[in-house]
Structures are given as structure tokens and as C-alpha cells.
Amino acid sequence: MAQHVTVGADGSPESRAAARWAAQEAVLREVPLRLVHAVDWPLDPVFPGVGRQDVDRWADRSLTEAAQELHRRHPQLEITTRCPSARPAAALAAEAADAALLVLGSRGLGGMAGFLVGSVAVSTVVATDTPVVLVRVADDPEGPRTGSSAEIVVGVDIHEACDRVLAFAFEEAERRGCPLRAVHGWKMPSAYAYVPFLDPDDERDIGRSVTHMVQDVLLPWRHEFPDVDVTHSVFMGSAGEGLVRASRGAGLVVVGRHLRRSPLGAHLGPVAHAVLHHAAAPVAIIAHD
Structure with a gap:
């Protein structure tokens, strides 16, 4: 270790x-x-x-x-x-x-x-x-905004395993004794681009379903870290923009990046890229499969 x-x-x-x-x-x-x-x-x-x-x-x-x-x-x-x-x-x-x-x-x-x-x-x-x-x-720790008790914000992916990302975020929150906020942004399925009129009930149903999926992802980590105060923020929109907004006043933002390599070499995904360039707090980048 x-x-x-x-x-x-x-x-x-x-x-x-x-x-x-x-x-x-x-x-x-x-x-x-x-x-x-x-x-x-x-x-x-x-x-x-x-x-x-x-x-x-x-x-x-x-x-x-x-x-x-x-x-x-x-x-x-x-x-x-x-x-x-x-x-x-x-x-x-x-x-x-x-x-x-x-x-x-x-x-x-x-x-x-x-x-x-x-x-x-x-x-x-x-x-x-x-x-x-x-x-x-x-x-800087000498600055007025910084403090180990400020909340940690973590980006949650419900479509792929993000255990390393969540493990880092929960361990850091437990170590600091601070709250943890899980953030997930979602978009309507691409098929809805061809629907002339969007039923608001469909949007609400999808939102509720996504929220339940985020809660399911967090559940085992809540059990493993019972002392960590966890909240979640689920919204329709860009995950990167949501994390940047959530970074204001946060002590740390935690996001993942895939270990996959393209023909041009390793690269950052769009969410990690947006957060790295615009977050108003320190950013932790966690590599995962």
C-alpha cells in the first residue's frame, strides 16, 4: 500500500x-x-x-x-x-x-x-x-474559502462502474469528517429528438428512475461509511456544468477518467475536462476502468 x-x-x-x-x-x-x-x-x-x-x-x-x-x-x-x-x-x-x-x-x-x-x-x-x-x-489553505470541513462533491456515473471514484470520495469525506454530495446529470434518450411534443410526465418518470439508480449506486457505500453524511443532486443537463456549479464553496471535487486509450493516446473525457478547466475548488481525477 x-x-x-x-x-x-x-x-x-x-x-x-x-x-x-x-x-x-x-x-x-x-x-x-x-x-x-x-x-x-x-x-x-x-x-x-x-x-x-x-x-x-x-x-x-x-x-x-x-x-x-x-x-x-x-x-x-x-x-x-x-x-x-x-x-x-x-x-x-x-x-x-x-x-x-x-x-x-x-x-x-x-x-x-x-x-x-x-x-x-x-x-x-x-x-x-x-x-x-x-x-x-x-x-491555498491560507485562503478564506478553504477548509477540510467543506463538502466534497463527486460525479457519479450510473452507466459504468465507478468504484474507485466513489471509494476515494467516501474515504476522503470520512477522513475529513465532512459531508459528501453525489452529482449526476442526465439527458433524454436520443430517440426523443424525433418526438414533436415532449410529455412532461415522461421527463418526470425518467428523472425519478435516474434518481433511484443513483441511490442504488450509493447504497453500498452508505453502508460501508455510515458516518459520512451523503446527499445527492440529480438533474437533467450537462454533468460537467453541474459539477462546476457544485464546486463553488466545495472543499474538493472528485471525478473519474477512463483508462481506455485512443489511437492518439490517453485523454480526458468531456466531464473531467470541463471540471478541470472551470471548477472553483481543488479537483481530484481518479483513473478507473
Whole structure:
């Protein structure tokens, strides 16, 4: 069983926020924290005149400063550092292989502003089977919105098994002692596109049926985690948009992504993609079959 939390640390404000979030998570889990700074060489000609020794010294100093800050906040937390020489996404995915959780800032030094997620973060998410949490500066534990008691929101799929997603969400809610809200968005069957007039009773009947299916999916988890306060939100519409709305004020949003690969490689599904780019809370991406 994996016994530590790994976090990517590159000295950016996003990575510092991610490191503070990861440290709190490691304390909750009572496991060590590993700080990883991947050095992608060569940097020239992007940064002309910068030598390999300069980059290595900067990386070491960045890790040391991050570790010292976290030690001051959590004196009992065991912290180790790693500085592999490799492309960041590949290095972080490799470091996550034996971790219980990988935590990343949503945007690195070269990223774009706003809610857009950096290419390193997306590449890392699809390169590892380890649960990945993305954290923004606004999600910093020092900020006014953050708190381990804020509810966790989880996207529920009634059409495919999502045990890994629900297990992560329920375990995290139990660990934090916070409520859990299950969210599911549904759409009318495609055949209804050819029906000139939609009977409102049909919509209500389908809605009730979908709600019962969501309740059935949650039932065994309620029994396994009786101390977790669980509610559910079932609605007709986009699941991604519903999760983004539910993320406002949440402590964490949990969504799944399929392990299936396309001819062009692994990719995020539309729901995970929407949540990653627009959620107003840290996002956990859980790989599942």
C-alpha cells in the first residue's frame, strides 16, 4: 500500500499552493510528504546564458525553501525531496507510481492565466493511474474559502462502474469528517429528438428512475461509511456544468477518467475536462476502468 503523498514543486505560486494543500492532506492521512522538482534540460535557447549548474542550484534552493516552509507549518510531518532530470510530466508520473496521491498546481511557470490548466498538469494526469489532485492559488489553505470541513462533491456515473471514484470520495469525506454530495446529470434518450411534443410526465418518470439508480449506486457505500453524511443532486443537463456549479464553496471535487486509450493516446473525457478547466475548488481525477 502506498504510504506517502507526492507533490510537484517548481517554485511557482501554483506549486506553492499545491505543496501547502498536499502537506495538509499528508497530515490528515498520517503519511510522509515527497516534494518533486523535475528539471527539464536543456533550457537554452529559451533562457540563454543559463547553465545546468544554475538550474540545479535553483531547483535545490526551491525544494529546500518549500520544505522549510512546510516544516514550520507541520513540524511533525516527514518531508523528503527529489529532483529528477526529465520532462516534468514523465518525471511526475514516475514519482507518482508508488504514491497514494499526486498533487499538482494547476498552472506552472509557463502557463496561461485564468482557469486554463497547464499542459504539464494535463499530460501528467493522463500518464498515471495514481489519483491526482489539481490545486489553484485560490485553493491555498491560507485562503478564506478553504477548509477540510467543506463538502466534497463527486460525479457519479450510473452507466459504468465507478468504484474507485466513489471509494476515494467516501474515504476522503470520512477522513475529513465532512459531508459528501453525489452529482449526476442526465439527458433524454436520443430517440426523443424525433418526438414533436415532449410529455412532461415522461421527463418526470425518467428523472425519478435516474434518481433511484443513483441511490442504488450509493447504497453500498452508505453502508460501508455510515458516518459520512451523503446527499445527492440529480438533474437533467450537462454533468460537467453541474459539477462546476457544485464546486463553488466545495472543499474538493472528485471525478473519474477512463483508462481506455485512443489511437492518439490517453485523454480526458468531456466531464473531467470541463471540471478541470472551470471548477472553483481543488479537483481530484481518479483513473478507473
